[in-house]
Amino acid sequence: MTALAPGKIILSGEHAVVHGKPAVAMAINRYAKAHIVPDASSRISFDLLNISYHKSHTISALKELKRRLKDDYQKFLRGEQGIRDVLKKPFELSQFAISRFLDSINQSTDSGFKIKTESDIPLGCGMGSSAAMILSVIHAVSQHLHLEMEEEQYFNYALEAENMQHGRSSGLDLKVSYRGGCLYYCDGEVASRDVPDTPMYLVNTGKPAASTGECVSHTESFFKRTALADDFAAVTQSFDNALQAQDVTDMRRAFRENHRLLTEIGVVPRRVETLISELERQGGAAKVCGAGSITGDAAGAVVILADFDPKALCQRHGFTAEAIQGVTLGLHAA
Numbered sequence: 173m174t175a176l177a178p179g180k181i182i183l184s185g186e187h188a189v190v191h192g193k194p195a196v197a198m199a200i201n202r203y204a205k206a207h208i209v210p211d212a213s214s215r216i217s218f219d220l221l222n223i224s225y226h227k228s229h230t231i232s233a234l235k236e237l238k239r240r241l242k243d244d245y246q247k248f249l250r251g252e253q254g255i256r257d258v259l260k261k262p263f264e265l266s267q268f269a270i271s272r273f274l275d276s277i278n279q280s281t282d283s284g285f286k287i288k289t290e291s292d293i294p295l296g297c298g299m300g301s302s303a304a305m306i307l308s309v310i311h312a313v314s315q316h317l318h319l320e321m322e323e324e325q326y327f328n329y330a331l332e333a334e335n336m337q338h339g340r341s342s343g344l345d346l347k348v349s350y351r352g353g354c355l356y357y358c359d360g361e362v363a364s365r366d367v368p369d370t371p372m373y374l375v376n377t378g379k380p381a382a383s384t385g386e387c388v389s390h391t392e393s394f395f396k397r398t399a400l401a402d403d404f405a406a407v408t409q410s411f412d413n414a415l416q417a418q419d420v421t422d423m424r425r426a427f428r429e430n431h432r433l434l435t436e437i438g439v440v441p442r443r444v445e446t447l448i449s450e451l452e453r454q455g456g457a458a459k460v461c462g463a464g465s466i467t468g469d470a471a472g473a474v475v476i477l478a479d480f481d482p483k484a485l486c487q488r489h490g491f492t493a494e495a496i497q498g499v500t501l502g503l504h505a506a
Contacts, residue, residue, distance in 0.1 A: 174207040174506040175311035177304040178499050179293035180348040181374070181461040181475050184411040184430055185357075186298075187437065188404030189342045190388055191395045194358035196412055197348045198367060198498045200374075204291040204304035205506075206312040211284040218266060219288040222295065225263040228284075234271040241268050241336055248339065255339040255385030262295075269306045269333040270313060276329055277319065285316055296379040297472035298462010302337045303345035306330045307503050315505055326350055326503070339385035352502030356412055365412070367498035370420045373476040374496045375458075375486055377444050381468030387439055390466045394437045404433055424477050427457035439464030444471045447489045456482060 178199040185195025211217060217228035229237075244258045259265055266289060287309065293301040307330055314321055327346055334341040344357050354365040380387070395401045407430045414422035431448055434440050440448075440460055448458045456478030464471045476482050476493065486493040 173312060173315050174205055175308040175315065175503065176203045176205050176506055177307040177311070177349045177503045178203055178352060178501070179304050180300040180345055181473060181496070182298070182344070183354075183368070183415075183461070183475070184408040184426060185404060186430075186434060186460065186462065186464070187388065187391050187439070188395070188401050188408070189344050189357065190340060191401050192359045193401050193405040194356060194408045194412070195342075195344055196354065196356050196365065196408060196415065197344055198354040199348050199352040199500075199502060200299075201497045201499050202291075202293045202299065204293055204301065204308045205289065206305070206308040207288045208312040208316045209286050210316070211286050213284050215284045216270065217284065217286040218263065219286065220263050220266060221288065221290040223262045227263075229267070231271075231274070231284075234267055235275070237264060237267055238271040238275070245336055255337075255389070256383055259336050265302060265333065265337055266305065266309050268336055269309050269330070272332055273310050273313060273329050277317075285313075287312060294376050294379075294473065296383070297376055298380075298384070298460070298464070299473050300345035300349055303330065303334055304349045306333045307346065307349050311503055311505065323350060337385070338383075339388055348502075350503045353500045354415070354498055365415055366418070367500065368415060368423065369418050370423065370477060371479070372496050372498075373478065373482055373493045375447070375474040375476065375491045375493045377441075377447075377472060377474055377491060378470030380463070380465030380470050380472050382465045384463040387463040387466055391437045391439065400433065400437065404430075407433060420477070420479075424457035427459050427477055428452060431457070431459040434460055434464060438466055439471070441465055441469050441471050443469040443489070444474060447486065447491060448474070450485060450489070451476060451478065451482060454478075454480065454485065456480065
């Protein structure tokens with residue numbers, strides 16, 4: 173069977189959501205997929221196409237990996253190492269998710285299985301690629317074992333895996349990928365919103381030089397020392413009001429203010445800021461829709477609201493823009 177989980181973009185509230193403030197996010201038509209088939213051996217085989225990883229492991233080897241990652245994560249929490257020292261290789265995310273899930277359900281397997289993953293969600297660009305992959309893998313395994321689970325079970329199993337990637341995940345990516353649609357999210361509570369009825373474009377500015385975990389750690393001091401958290405919350409509330417009224421003018425206004433706040437906390441590289449400034453001069457609005465980056469020229473995904481086609485403008489700045497759509501269907505089997 174095959175499980176699919178959509179990626180996401182944050183329309184308002186990046187970084188602040190980690191500190192208990194609201195955010196609005198939307199599932200989009202980009203997916204992580206996990207396909208699973210039985211294997212007569214007692215091993216679990218991984219065929220992770222996007223990172224060219226093809227290898228099989230025993231259950232005991234995966235348990236040892238899980239133990240090592242959990243130990244390293246505790247070192248991160250104690251401030252003894254950075255979050256990049258926890259997951260040392262990209263393939264460890266899927267391996268940890270499977271091992272942790274199997275342990276959690278106390279399910280012993282006499283036979284193994286082969287799992288193949290692929291994704292058209294850009295990796296490391298703030299579009300929820302890790303959350304979507306974790307959920308698709310867990311769903312594929314649960315269906316393979318004929319288990320029925322509730323949303324909260326999926327969330328709890330997946331959150332620990334995502335923490336290994338991001339340090340202290342807000343859980344927003346998981347909620348959006350699981351449910352689909354557009355969600356208002358605050359401190360674990362979720363409310364559905366209609367998908368915005370306005371053209372949107374996505375610009376992948378490239379994989380940031382800094383990880384999400386590093387950006388979150390860098391911005392913590394801003395939220396502890398200043399009133400920025402409340403400023404972000406106010407912008408998100410303005411955007412949410414405009415979204416519910418489908419008022420595109422006010423949505424763009426909130427986008428521009430959100431961009432200014434993200435620039436203030438240092439997660440918008442100069443090259444990306446230059447692009448957004450020109451879009452604003454032509455009447456559009458744009459913002460980083462993930463963690464951004466505290467170093468380098470790339471900031472991951474940027475989302476654009478505009479009543480004109482921004483592709484030529486983006487091309488002049490060395491970027492490619494493509495139209496995107498919100499999707500109402502979240503995690504599901506194909």
